[in-house]
Amino acid sequence: MNFKGVIPAITTPFHEDLSVDFDFLKSHIQWMLEKGCTGITALGSLGESATLTFDEKVQILKACVEAAGDKPVVAGIAALSTREAVQLAQEAERVGCQGLMVLPPYVYSSSWEEMKFHVSSVIGATSLDCMLYNNPIAYKTDFLPEEMAELCADHPNLVAVKESSADVRRVTAIRALLQDRLTILVGVDDLLVEGVAAGATGWIAGLVNAFPEESVRLYDLSMQGQWEEARKIYEWFLPLLRLDTVLKFVQYIKFVQEKVGMGSARVRPPRLELTPEEAEYTRGLLQTALENRPVVGA
Template sequence: MKVNWQGVIPAITTKFNRDDTIDYTFFANHCRWLVDAGCIGIVPLGSLGEGATLSFEEKIALLKTALEAIGDRVPVIPGIASLSTTEAVRLAQAAEHIGCSGLMVLPPYVYSTDWREMKAHVDAVLRATSLPAMLYNNPLAYKTDFLPEQIAELAREHSNLQAVKESSADVRRIAAIRALIGERLELLVGVDDCLVEAVQAGAVGWIAGLVNAFPHESVALFQLAQQARLGQGDQAQLEALYNWFLPLLRLDTVPKFVQLIKLAQEMVGMGSAQVRGPRLELEGEELASARQIIEEALKHRPVLN
């Protein structure tokens, strides 16, 4: 299936049962719910999906579940991340073999060094399959920063590199990448609370987090932002929706974003706050503060047209 990078693509969470096993039935329903709301793809196994805590076998089972749940409606684009290059290549090849449509390629977990080594890792994954790929740049989380000129170098050498998820939180990067490579790559924003600014700068897609709990609002916000960039749509409606959404979107930008987004899912009746270790569920003042933010948003939840 051809990958369309232009729209809202959830970095989907992974729901666990109380015995720490994966709730595959919920995962399938969650995939369908997100697609029904207008999302154009699904990204499992990312950091929000707690990919680092999943075994190889669990990762493959989740991908098969997503593929069975949504069929040919939208592409499944797994996050490819690992401690080792060999394991990342193995996962990428397995994803292609079972029918995934694309890949989101991350730098290796834990080990981060210079461009020569990080490029070699990404090169190996991109060469391992023929699937279209999106590079995930998140220097805050992974301590590897793919600079615009380095992204341009990868784009020149790999025809299957089609997109970049830019999560440096610096919207100037979008213009800098575009200045070097023109329209060669699709640029997507990966930081929820700068969505509107990133679209204004030229981002065409959103790898979203809070979409797991608020898919209809996420799709509406992205569409309004796109219209505003073209000088169309209702600016007042965009501002009202963004202002309502921002306290929630900021939950995506802190170290405990997984716990916070899963708590939001639980509070809207679409998931559980349970996480896998080393993460622990929120408690005490931290939990109370998060609940207050989510409850306030739910109290004033907008009615969408």
Template sequence: MNWFGVMPAMTTPFHPDLSVDHEMLAHHAEWLLENGCHGLVMLGSLGEGATLEHDEKIAILKTAVKASTAKGTPVVAAISALSTKSAVALAKEAEQAGCSGLMVLPPYVYTSDWREMKEHVAAVINATKLPCMLYNNPVAYKTDFLAVQIAELAAECPNLQAVKESSADVRRVMAIREVAGDRLKIFVGVDDVLVEAVDAGATGWVAGLVNAFPRESVELFELALAGKRKEAYALYEWFLPLLRMDTVPKFVQLIKWVQEETNTGIARVRAPRLELVGAELAEAKAVLSKALAARPTVTSTVFKALQEA
């Protein structure tokens, strides 16, 4: 498992009856990889993992693994559930489905102290031989893995190899490096701090708007990693209004709407989420319209409709 580069947190496309559209999912995955993405992260928050049934999750992983095989790129399964037992079971089935790694989340609903949280994530990490990435998102999950706690966990769990840091505090990148050195790879998990996080030492990006703009996302990451600040910030300035859609409560609806508007996906979401309407929709239209009018020369390939593929 090479913890590096731009790995989309893939959205989950749904048919009108809200069943999973596996044909579109495979087509989208292949297109993201063709545009330079380094792997796929499935079943996360953006993938609406909390509204997917267990069997649906396994089927999605199998579809993604099949789509990735030709490219030899990894599929990472996000692992979260209401209970530790369920999370461990999902981790084991993800390994059997052919995933290359796991992204380990806190449990849904329950916010615990460090003793309980350490016990939970360690159980998931140790459930398989797969390399794991710890997902820290205190804004969404109300559980904050501090740098010293991450280092403690890494010392006890050899297959913990990376951290997805989504606190939106870029100082956390250096804090983790300070206590863990090169022991852990660090991914940024918030779209609109990508360049700053790479400057601080992050070497990966679990990205959101990449679902509609993969080539632009890969280019931005590569420019930042190469230290080409002038070029990176020129592209970043164009991209930022879109990237900020990844940082608000309705990020799933916004990103899937952008996909539909750019003919790269489907806007449908599962309840309790509802599609955008009113002022929120008008604001999103204004942002996207302005971005498309000034789209940079580096652009993703055309996402061909399934009947044309």
């Protein structure tokens, strides 16, 4: 599994009755891959995984694998119980996913001993390459570099970490302790350039769901060290990228998708769509972005 490049954390599209829109899901995946993304991550936070049934998750993974062709699909593995997380990991391998993104358990956050048991159970349940998802802001569990080292010692198939602490110093701390043992991926949109400068080589991106070309170009320029060219796109993109780091990030990103003609703003409760004031604010950001959209083609 190659965890480098721009790997969208894909949103889950819904019909009006809030059933999963598998046809759009497939076309959305193909569109982003055609624009240069290197794979797909499904069932993450942005994919509203917590509102999906187990069977829906499996069907979504099947659809992703079918749509992605020879590009890899990473399955987000999160559940209330360790048993269900292990079962989902095994189903992900069965349907053809090439990697796992392993989250701490929903709701329950406790000692390192318990968190280690949980993620170790998932990582050890398949032969797939795994990426640990560290998001202490959302999940109240902070995997420290020293704890990542423990997991690496036990699991050769733990090969990457999605670092979403929003602290760029974590990238340098992980690299200092583990060298190149783990591929580090930026997990928050508005830290991409800083994260790459510190040593990250992948991006699990959110606004890529609406702007894949700009996302891929920004990543490529950053990886090439073309900081001045990257800065021009980054400064243009940042007002939208910051939508990935707020409470209603799912609603904001889906709203932007709808307004650029690549999705629907529908979300499953308990999430509700944006208020009129929030929608108007986002519409203004998007209008400014579209009026000043950079040319990123070759």
